[in-house]
Amino acid sequence: MTALPLGSTIGILGDGQLGRMLAGAAARLGFDVVILGPGDHSPASRVAAHAIQADYTDKDALAEFSVRSDLVTLEFENVPVSALNMLLDMGATVHPGPKSLEICQDRHFEKSFARETGVPTADYWVVDSVDDLRAAMRELQGGGILKTRRDGYDGHGQRRLKSGDDPITVYGDLDGVPCILEAMVPFAGEVSVVLARSATGEIKAYDPAENVHTNGILHTSRVPARFDEAVLKSAQSAATQLITALGHVGVLACEFFVLEDGGLLLNEMAPRVHNSGHWTPEACLTGQFEQHIRAIAGWPLGPTDRLFDAEMENLLGEDIYKPLAPGDMVTLYGKREARAGRKMGHVVRKT
Amino acid sequence: MTALPLGSTIGILGDGQLGRMLAGAAARLGFDVVILGPGDHSPASRVAAHAIQADYTDKDALAEFSVRSDLVTLEFENVPVSALNMLLDMGATVHPGPKSLEICQDRHFEKSFARETGVPTADYWVVDSVDDLRAAMRELQGGGILKTRRDGYDGHGQRRLKSGDDPITVYGDLDGVPCILEAMVPFAGEVSVVLARSATGEIKAYDPAENVHTNGILHTSRVPARFDEAVLKSAQSAATQLITALGHVGVLACEFFVLEDGGLLLNEMAPRVHNSGHWTPEACLTGQFEQHIRAIAGWPLGPTDRLFDAEMENLLGEDIYKPLAPGDMVTLYGKREARAGRKMGHVVRKT
Numbered sequence: 001m002t003a004l005p006l007g008s009t010i011g012i013l014g015d016g017q018l019g020r021m022l023a024g025a026a027a028r029l030g031f032d033v034v035i036l037g038p039g040d041h042s043p044a045s046r047v048a049a050h051a052i053q054a055d056y057t058d059k060d061a062l063a064e065f066s067v068r069s070d071l072v073t074l075e076f077e078n079v080p081v082s083a084l085n086m087l088l089d090m091g092a093t094v095h096p097g098p099k100s101l102e103i104c105q106d107r108h109f110e111k112s113f114a115r116e117t118g119v120p121t122a123d124y125w126v127v128d129s130v131d132d133l134r135a136a137m138r139e140l141q142g143g144g145i146l147k148t149r150r151d152g153y154d155g156h157g158q159r160r161l162k163s164g165d166d167p168i169t170v171y172g173d174l175d176g177v178p179c180i181l182e183a184m185v186p187f188a189g190e191v192s193v194v195l196a197r198s199a200t201g202e203i204k205a206y207d208p209a210e211n212v213h214t215n216g217i218l219h220t221s222r223v224p225a226r227f228d229e230a231v232l233k234s235a236q237s238a239a240t241q242l243i244t245a246l247g248h249v250g251v252l253a254c255e256f257f258v259l260e261d262g263g264l265l266l267n268e269m270a271p272r273v274h275n276s277g278h279w280t281p282e283a284c285l286t287g288q289f290e291q292h293i294r295a296i297a298g299w300p301l302g303p304t305d306r307l308f309d310a311e312m313e314n315l316l317g318e319d320i321y322k323p324l325a326p327g328d329m330v331t332l333y334g335k336r337e338a339r340a341g342r343k344m345g346h347v348v349r350k351t
Numbered sequence: 352m353t354a355l356p357l358g359s360t361i362g363i364l365g366d367g368q369l370g371r372m373l374a375g376a377a378a379r380l381g382f383d384v385v386i387l388g389p390g391d392h393s394p395a396s397r398v399a400a401h402a403i404q405a406d407y408t409d410k411d412a413l414a415e416f417s418v419r420s421d422l423v424t425l426e427f428e429n430v431p432v433s434a435l436n437m438l439l440d441m442g443a444t445v446h447p448g449p450k451s452l453e454i455c456q457d458r459h460f461e462k463s464f465a466r467e468t469g470v471p472t473a474d475y476w477v478v479d480s481v482d483d484l485r486a487a488m489r490e491l492q493g494g495g496i497l498k499t500r501r502d503g504y505d506g507h508g509q510r511r512l513k514s515g516d517d518p519i520t521v522y523g524d525l526d527g528v529p530c531i532l533e534a535m536v537p538f539a540g541e542v543s544v545v546l547a548r549s550a551t552g553e554i555k556a557y558d559p560a561e562n563v564h565t566n567g568i569l570h571t572s573r574v575p576a577r578f579d580e581a582v583l584k585s586a587q588s589a590a591t592q593l594i595t596a597l598g599h600v601g602v603l604a605c606e607f608f609v610l611e612d613g614g615l616l617l618n619e620m621a622p623r624v625h626n627s628g629h630w631t632p633e634a635c636l637t638g639q640f641e642q643h644i645r646a647i648a649g650w651p652l653g654p655t656d657r658l659f660d661a662e663m664e665n666l667l668g669e670d671i672y673k674p675l676a677p678g679d680m681v682t683l684y685g686k687r688e689a690r691a692g693r694k695m696g697h698v699v700r701k702t
């Protein structure tokens with residue numbers, strides 16, 4: 001692996017706010033950016049040297065994207081693996097590669113991968129039918145959450161259930177798609193570790209952040225997390241095991257439930273920069289977006305030292321019209337419609 | 352003055368690295384950017400929603416630029432004042448306005464403005480002819496520097512002279528254009544104050560940086576500067592007087608000579624973000640590029656607290672091919688040719 005030469009063009013699959021922030025980081029490192037995504041006037045397309053508006057599986061679009069890009073990456077974990085494979089067939093270099101996507105796109109694959117890697121998860125059952133669900137509910141102690149294996153985000157594709165619920169109704173609520181039934185975990189909190197592994201194998205992790213969700217959407221991330229140092233070290237160490245076992249190149253986010261006894265269970269992974277790392281550009285010498293670009297480019301990773309205690313708060317919908325308090329460091333995503341619940345921006349505060 | 356609405360488009364006159372970094376900051380605040388400048392594949396055009404490649408006085412181009420922009424600013428102080436006036440005639444809002452350019456584009460206007468404002472400068476004489484120069488050289492004690500009144504940068508348009516020099520030859524070296532003869536000042540160092548004044552009148556200054564030039568080009572800026580606190584406060588106070596008297600909106604940089612006795616003389620002002628403020632995005636809660644956007648948008652200025660001691664080093668020409676040291680925070684400008692002496696990027700280090 002030689003380092004990506006200065007002035008190269010980085011192709012980003014995905015055109016949302018994460019792509020916009022990645023494009024900004026790439027530009028600061030002197031790279032050009034080309035965006036491929038389906039959105040019209042998308043956040044990322046408006047800060048890039050070139051944008052191709054197309055579906056991820058549009059072969060002509062992928063061919064143009066491949067020709068324009070010296071290196072391809074992604075900001076969205078639900079890019080079809082087939083798109084990555086088409087790009088690889090066209091001779092593109094793609095970081096992260098298909099394995100990271102295949103595993104992180106599917107809750108069953110993700111959890112079984114974690115367990116094989118020695119990182120525990122909540123108990124769960126694979127549910128492909130009402131009969132599977134009925135059998136799983138018999139084994140389940142206490143409450144559970146039925147989750148679609150694929151395409152879940154921000155609480156979508158999930159349904160809580162209790163022992164008396166009717167399996168037919170419950171499974172129908174999720175359209176009978178492949179699911180897992182996950183045992184509810186009595187957790188004390190959630191931390192996420194954002195870390196990067198470079199194309200050269202170098203790994204650097206940020207301090208674990210403590211996340212608070214509201215209505216299934218991340219509301220705030222705080223550093224330092226209020227758990228024991230040993231718990232936080234253990235989360236970083238589990239995340240390091242996972243990124244290494246994945247052979248992932250780029251930034252990966254690992255969300256863990258923290259149990260009352262300090263034990264950790266992997267909740268989920270995102271093979272990309274992550275909302276719970278949005279405090280890093282302000283509070284660290286190198287932010288997650290630049291770190292991702294350095295990692296995929298095979299450059300030395302930047303220092304992740306944290307300069308101050310921080311909290312990050314998401315701005316949803318009309319939150320962006322609230323006046324800024326002195327000291328609020330704000331990032332807005334340039335989305336044209338402030339729909340309720342839509343992630344429009346975020347604020348970082350020194351605490 | 353109402354604040355610039357979210358999602359507005361900011362037009363930037365100038366397409367170099369300062370425009371590129373301003374565009375990045377504007378994007379982080381959710382704005383779209385349109386660039387007007389003469390360059391082909393220019394650094395700023397490749398990170399903007401739209402770019403118009405044209406000369407600054409191209410009326411059709413200015414008309415398109417004006418229609419596309421909700422607010423116009425600049426990254427280059429030698430944009431012709433006539434271009435700003437055309438934009439104003441077209442109904443554009445322009446920050447900073449023509450007064451800042453008129454004064455900062457001309458060394459005589461700049462120095463006489465500073466003196467009227469109560470900020471001292473080196474002794475100087477206006478030179479419009481060989482006779483003027485001969486007379487000025489008679490009055491000059493010690494060495495002097497003949498400088499063109501306009502269009503000087505990075506040591507260009509300057510010529511040192513001694514008492515025995517022939518005025519005809521010396522003036523001919525600068526093509527007989529309007530000049531000033533400036534007395535050489537025995538200074539202990541140079542500091543610059545980068546500060547912003549918002550459209551609402553709010554002012555915030557960064558810590559003064561100590562600058563070291565090599566061959567007339569800025570080499571390093573360091574904070575804190577190694578002068579007494581009283582000297583630094585006095586530089587900030589003089590800069591505040593100047594930005595207020597100018598009625599400037601946006602970032603202004605004021606360079607001062609520091610004399611052996613701690614006295615300050617204004618060297619020059621730049622009505623824009625400045626190379627000697629390139630340490631601010633890494634070392635401060637709000638960097639100069641975001642501060643400029645906040646100022647012109649009429650948003651509250653961001654906190655300028657410095658988080659650590661820092662040094663900024665310019666990367667000229669092939670400097671960009673040197674390997675990064677651990678801890679080097681690098682910004683590269685995406686210029687396609689690494690010509691000798693050309694500003695290609697910079698590094699910020701925590702010291």
